Amino acid sequence: xxxxxxxxxxxxxxxxxxxxxxxxxxxxxxxxxxxxxxxxxxxxxxxxxxxxxxxxxxxxxxxxxxxxxxxxxxxxxxxxxxxxxxxxxxxxxxxxxxxxxxxxxxxxxxxxxxxxxxxxxxxxxxxxxxxxxxxxxxxxxxxxxxxxxxxxxxxxxxxxxxxxxxxxxxxxxxxxxxxxxxxxxxxxxxxxxxxxxxxxxxxxxxxxxxxxxxxx
Numbered sequence: 548x549x550x551x552x553x554x555x556x557x558x559x560x561x562x563x564x565x566x567x568x569x570x571x572x573x574x575x576x577x578x579x580x581x582x583x584x585x586x587x588x589x590x591x592x593x594x595x596x597x598x599x600x601x602x603x604x605x606x607x608x609x610x611x612x613x614x615x616x617x618x619x620x621x622x623x624x625x626x627x628x629x630x631x632x633x634x635x636x637x638x639x640x641x642x643x644x645x646x647x648x649x650x651x652x653x654x655x656x657x658x659x660x661x662x663x664x665x666x667x668x669x670x671x672x673x674x675x676x677x678x679x680x681x682x683x684x685x686x687x688x689x690x691x692x693x694x695x696x697x698x699x700x701x702x703x704x705x706x707x708x709x710x711x712x713x714x715x716x717x718x719x720x721x722x723x724x725x726x727x728x729x730x731x732x733x734x735x736x737x738x739x740x741x742x743x744x745x746x747x748x749x750x751x752x753x754x755x756x757x758x759x760x761x762x763x
Contacts, residue, residue, distance in 0.1 A: 548627040548762040554660030557667040573627040616646040657733040660744035
């Protein structure tokens with residue numbers, strides 16, 4: 548099955564993508580990950596992307612879509628894939644549709660995790676991370692046993708700048724402007740399913756499996 552996973556920052560996309568990978572045995576395809584892999588391996592498209600990344604510029608859509616097309620034709624995508632973080636705009640969705648038609652891998656379903664802004668802000672602004680080992684915590688759901696100290700390595704636990712409330716508000720604003728139009732885009736195609744992302748993560752995954760059972 549071929550899946551696109553949508554949702555604003557803090558909706559739980561990463562958690563659910565990992566569960567899908569483990570349960571269905573299909574790869575999670577993150578644009579950030581494959582960009583870094585292509586740059587590291589020195590592919591032609593990777594070198595083109597690096598030229599923009601080194602200047603702090605966004606990688607153009609034509610370069611990005613070429614990298615994604617190559618990734619989707621790899622052996623581990625035969626049974627399907629999960630696109631996480633792409634497309635982000637309607638023009639990217641149009642370009643994606645063209646390459647999926649070329650490689651005969653249409654999208655089966657677009658899963659949209661819906662969570663109110665106030666809950667997203669509460670989740671993200673409570674995030675903490677260990678500066679030494681990278682362990683994750685949350686002030687509300689999973690605080691370290693000792694304030695400011697990692698349970699695992701006793702490193703310093705801190706909050707990333709982009710997880711502070713002002714930054715979170717900005718990230719949500721960007722998401723609504725760029726990505727929310729895609730909800731209507733895929734709804735018109737009849738492949739969008741919106742799920743309640745406020746539930747416990749296991750209940751959300753149960754809801755996802757109930758949707759995907761028809762494609763398995």
